[in-house]
Amino acid sequence: MNNSNKPTEPVSSQFVPTDRTRVRRYPARARYERATIEAILDEGMVCHVGFVHDGHPFVLPTMYVRDGERILIHGSPLSRMLTGAAEGLALCVTVTLLDGVVMARSAFHHSMNYRSVAIIGRAREVIEPTAKLAAMRALVERLIPGRWADVRQPTPGEIAGTRVLEIPLLEASAKVRTGGPVELAEDESFPVWAGVVPLSLTPGEPISDAKLAPGIEAPEYVRRWRCAGRRP
């Protein structure tokens, strides 16, 4: 494995905020504990990767997985984002989970409950085929636990045709808003309902592929599939 981004010292339970990751707005919502940051990263399925190209910012969604002290993303070797990233371009990887619509008595204090993580860093390309295969496995297994052993394994050509990047999980912060509306004491008697409508990303019934051969049923890990935050 290409472990060069992995620290050799014991991992700290806290991230040290830097100029780039310190939460400035609503500092009470800032979280720097590793456990909080990892839990958010392990629940999300898509990250938004920001990079600079010709002086302009670009933000693209992509799948990812946290693997210890790094984030893995993958895609085509032809991707502009991945090519730039493989060349050491600075990235910001942001993961956001939406938890609720916060309805205050005052228009001004309406908000959303959310948990987000921003990671700043430079990517390193994972080159070695065994390490790339392990990354592909991590991506599938995190999304659908139990899936890897059932599916047709990647060929050498597919491994070669996948660019895998790792971003070190070294410079990161989280921002978390939970709970009900926070508003002025003088508004508390305003005669309107206030509270939260919780939100969750929920699965529907599995839809079988049109070309599925007769007699093949969805396995339990598909029928009982849940978002990572709601798995038993």
Place this chain on the structure above:
Amino acid sequence: MNNSNKPTEPVSSQFVPTDRTRVRRYPARARYERATIEAILDEGMVCHVGFVHDGHPFVLPTMYVRDGERILIHGSPLSRMLTGAAEGLALCVTVTLLDGVVMARSAFHHSMNYRSVAIIGRAREVIEPTAKLAAMRALVERLIPGRWADVRQPTPGEIAGTRVLEIPLLEASAKVRTGGPVELAEDESFPVWAGVVPLSLTPGEPISDAKLAPGIEAPEYVRRWRCAGRRP
């Protein structure tokens, strides 16, 4: 209203892809029709705003609303992102909706169904208090239709304490993946279930604020609240 970003000519039903918005990877997933782009923007609740600060990319989630041919975002005048944006910083605003987990017979072809829009542009600050109030109303009403008339209206101080930015919806593209797995013909007989687990962001039961006065019930627009894509 600060309408200076609104085109005076009839709005085209198609966006013209530019070097910055043309979808390069999976061009079959690219969408440039205005109706598709607007529908995605009108369904999302949070966008990811990318900007460059000291040469580094940053990506922050924030609420937004589409209002005609512009995107409105808001926040504190102290926000670093909004301050830079108000000064004409280039932005990329990306909205992503997750629609499903795509399970192929081959590990390599696992994917996600999604709809995303990326908008490139420079923000302009909305200064005039009546226009800012209209933007605040649009933000609340898009999130919770019917809410505005019920709540305590913004004071002049709250309006002054909110920075509102508009980003013109002029340079934009969408990327959409729908349907089942796409894989090699030779894999179609591989004996494993393949298909899609659909995903949707769904509301739970409303949670009343702890300080809610007795006798105040959640109104119908709260009890029946749905994400914008699922409203009747």
